[in-house]
Amino acid sequence: MNGKYSSSNLGSLFRRAKQAISFEDFAAYAPSNGAAASFVGAPCRNPNGELIGVVALQIPLDQVNRIMQDRSGLGESGETYLVGTDKLLSGGCSPVRFPVPLA
Numbered sequence: 302m303n304g305k306y307s308s309s310n311l312g313s314l315f316r317r318a319k320q321a322i323s324f325e326d327f328a329a330y331a332p333s334n335g336a337a338a339s340f341v342g343a344p345c346r347n348p349n350g351e352l353i354g355v356v357a358l359q360i361p362l363d364q365v366n367r368i369m370q371d372r373s374g375l376g377e378s379g380e381t382y383l384v385g386t387d388k389l390l391s392g393g394c395s396p397v398r399f400p401v402p403l404a
Contacts, residue, residue: 302315302316306331306332309328309330309331310325310326310327310328310330310338310339310340311325311330311340311357311359313325314340314341314342314357315342315355315357317342318342318343318344318355318357319344319352319355320344321343321344322341322342322343322344323341323342323343324339324340324341324386325339325340325341325342326339326385326386326387327339327362327365327385330359333359333361336361336362336363337361337362338359338360338361338362339359339360339362339365340357340358340359340360341357341358341360342355342356342357342358343355343356365383369381369383
């Protein structure tokens with residue numbers, strides 16, 4: 302695969318989603334003016350099981366932030382965290398109400 306966005310997170314998702322349902326973590330995405338976006342995608346197959354395409358959905362960071370910052374039902378001490386496929390906290394999603402000092 303080649304083209305202007307083949308090295309983007311959408312390009313990476315496309316290559317993996319040809320095989321199975323896939324998720325690509327947040328990264329700057331040029332067609333969205335450099336705003337962070339993640340993608341989810343899945344292969345599309347014909348009745349014979351042959352790959353005919355990939356369906357992909359862009360997940361903009363601002364929409365995830367809106368969901369993550371909704372504290373409804375969490376009480377006074379509830380927190381939400383978004384963890385990436387690399388098992389690291391995704392930044393910029395929800396301010397921590399009760400920070401833990403680091404060393």
